[in-house]
Structure formats: structure tokens, C-alpha cells
Amino acid sequence: MASQHNRARRPILSWRNVERVALIFLWLVILVVSAAGYWGRDEWQLDILSNFKMQYYLGALILCVIAAWRSFRVIFFLGLALLLWNGVEVFNFAPQSVDPEPRVYRAISANVYTGNNQVDRTVAWIRQQEPDFVALIEITAEWEDDLDALEDIFPYQRKQMWGGRYGAIVLSKYPPTAQGAALGYAGVGSVPMEVMTPDGPLIVLLIHPLSPTNERSWNYRSNALASIAEFAQANADRAPMLVMGDMNTTPWSPFYRDFVSQSELHPVVTSFLPRRTWPTRNPLLWIPIDHFFLSNGLGPITQWTGPDLGSDHYPIGLDFCFVAQSK
Structure with missing residues (x-):
């Protein structure tokens, strides 16, 4: 009975847990750099970080793909939140143009x-x-x-x-x-x-x-x-x-x-x-x-x-x- 119980337990340092920790760490990094730019008026380094929203969006997209592939549902939805957050800022949802006048x-x-x-x-x-x-x-x-x-x-x-x-x-x-x-x-x-x-x-x-x-x-x-x-x-x-x-x-x-x-x-x-x-x-x-x-x-x-x-x-x-x- 005890041996069956031991076999049922998953080791803490399993490869899947390592993957999970790595993805959570990646999520935290993207979260921090995505938010840092909002304080860019105070520190020049934070202002620099505000300029790479496209890269943060791509990072969140990669995170979501890996989480979906490896069936980490919670991490997937956390990554999706970052994806939507950065996507709202990256993409131009109301592009503007006017009809050409006679002289362009x-x-x-x-x-x-x-x-x-x-x-x-x-x-x-x-x-x-x-x-x-x-x-x-x-x-x-x-x-x-x-x-x-x-x-x-x-x-x-x-x-x-x-x-x-x-x-x-x-x-x-x-x-x-x-x-x-x-x-x-x-x-x-x-x-x-x-x-x-x-x-x-x-x-x-x-x-x-x-x-x-x-x-x-x-x-x-x-x-x-x-x-x-x-x-x-x-x-x-x-x-x-x-x-x-x-x-x-x-x-x-x-x-x-x-x-x-x-x-x-x-x-x-x-x-x-x-x-x-x-x-x-x-x-x-x-x-x-x-x-x-x-x-x-x-x-x-x-x-x-x-x-x-x-x-x-x-x-x-x-x-x-x-x-x-x-x-």
C-alpha cells in the first residue's frame, strides 16, 4: 500500500514543474517591463523600457503558445491578459486618412x-x-x-x-x-x-x-x-x-x-x-x-x-x- 502511494506522488523537481516555474518567471518579467514605462517620467531607464511594447507583445504571444501547447491553463490565461494589454497599445484600432484633394x-x-x-x-x-x-x-x-x-x-x-x-x-x-x-x-x-x-x-x-x-x-x-x-x-x-x-x-x-x-x-x-x-x-x-x-x-x-x-x-x-x- 505504501509503495503504491509513493509511486503515485510526482517528484517536486519533475520536468513539468521546471517548465511551469520557467513560464511563470517569463510572465513576471513581461509584466514588470510592460508596466515600468508608466513611470517613465521619473527615471530615464523606465522611459527606455516603455518603447518596446511590440517586443512585450511578441513575448506574451510566445508565452501563450507554449502554455497552450503544454496545457498550462492558468499560465495561458495570465499570458493572454498580457497579450491583450500590450496589444491594445501596439495596434492602431482607429487608423485615419482623408479622401485626397485635387492637390496631394x-x-x-x-x-x-x-x-x-x-x-x-x-x-x-x-x-x-x-x-x-x-x-x-x-x-x-x-x-x-x-x-x-x-x-x-x-x-x-x-x-x-x-x-x-x-x-x-x-x-x-x-x-x-x-x-x-x-x-x-x-x-x-x-x-x-x-x-x-x-x-x-x-x-x-x-x-x-x-x-x-x-x-x-x-x-x-x-x-x-x-x-x-x-x-x-x-x-x-x-x-x-x-x-x-x-x-x-x-x-x-x-x-x-x-x-x-x-x-x-x-x-x-x-x-x-x-x-x-x-x-x-x-x-x-x-x-x-x-x-x-x-x-x-x-x-x-x-x-x-x-x-x-x-x-x-x-x-x-x-x-x-x-x-x-x-x-
Whole structure:
């Protein structure tokens, strides 16, 4: 009788229990990192964690698949809760677009990376896209001569250089109006340019706050976003505004949400799936940190991510038009 009882008992260190403990540990890790970003205003490391919601979603999906396969029902439903939680933030359940007006404008934004020497590929791709406006970030002195070759289609430009590297330039088919003051530092290359289009004046604003790789640059980036939001709000009644560039944050960061609220700009969201814009060489870390924003008076038609042009960022494109503002 005793021997039968001993045979019926399962050993504590069975392989199934090891699997169960491992999956519970994985669930706890995903839970912690998923929640950490909500306190991102307090610590720069927590803000960094807020940017990887797509990875947390995939981790929860893998957890659910394994739990279902191994018949761990409780762990499956716990993983499903994480999956739904992150999925609500990752996917765009209300993509927006407007019907094209008679005149459609195209904008291109690209962080070309200071170490990228494949200028010809970028210039050729820009010509192929036939945009009306181009924002290039992290250009160097070596890029300037090559960009002069685009003067036949972009006769107007506004540029700022910081020490021969980390320059930023806006190229336009349309002539500039009286230009206001630049934004000063406000990140590594924030460049405003007001132009006169066939539909009226338009403010094109290139943005590039610092990458938050430490506490000091995190503070610089956060202050830059606040300055850019203040600029956008102050010029809201002057002309419609197109904002584009490398924001160095994702839609899941609290600073992104603060920027949208303070600037009164509208994020361009035209598809259900999130876009990948950085880094080009590691798909496991793909996150959307390059963005378009539109003010009232402009409407998005479609946006897309371009090919690898030798940078660590993918370029992004947007078709948009002027729309009548509701009173």
C-alpha cells in the first residue's frame, strides 16, 4: 500500500514543474517591463523600457503558445491578459486618412546617419519618390555637395549644422516666406521652414531631439520635446504645420503623449500595424521612433516606410493634403 502511494506522488523537481516555474518567471518579467514605462517620467531607464511594447507583445504571444501547447491553463490565461494589454497599445484600432484633394503633397523624412557614406542611394531614392518636401537628419559636411545635385527639383532649403556633423536640412519645391527664428538647440537639429504652397502657407518643421542614452541626454530630449510642442502651439493660428523627423521616442512613452497633448498636433496613423523605423540591422529591436505629425488644416492620406539606404534608420514617407477646417 505504501509503495503504491509513493509511486503515485510526482517528484517536486519533475520536468513539468521546471517548465511551469520557467513560464511563470517569463510572465513576471513581461509584466514588470510592460508596466515600468508608466513611470517613465521619473527615471530615464523606465522611459527606455516603455518603447518596446511590440517586443512585450511578441513575448506574451510566445508565452501563450507554449502554455497552450503544454496545457498550462492558468499560465495561458495570465499570458493572454498580457497579450491583450500590450496589444491594445501596439495596434492602431482607429487608423485615419482623408479622401485626397485635387492637390496631394508628398513629404520624406530620413535620418541618414553620420557614418553613412552611401549618399548616392539616398539621392536616387529621393528622386524616385518625387516628394515636395524632404527632411534629412545627421547630414555631414560631405553630404552638402551631393545634396546640391537636387537643386533642380528642390531650389529652396534651410539648413543648420552643428560642428560639421549632425546637421539637418529641409528641402522644398516651394518658395519660403519670411522666416521666423530657428528653435535654437532644441535637440540635435530642429529646423523650421515656412513655405508658400499653391494652397497657402505651410510650416514645415524638422525635429531631432537627442537620443536618451543616459540621464543627461534624456533630460535634453524631454526639454526639447517641450520646446517643440510650445513652438507648434504658438504657431497654430499662423499656418498649417507639418512636423517630421527622428523623435527618439515611441508612441508608448509618456513623453510622446505629453508632446501630442501640449503641441495639439495630430499623430499620423494610417494603418492597423505599427511601423518599424529603427534599427535597420536588428529586427528583434525594431521600434517606431521616426514620425509625422499634422496640425489642423492638413489631413493624412497614406504613409509608408522606405528601404534600407545605409543608415541605421529606415526613411519614412507621407502623402497629405490641405483640408477645410471645421468651425
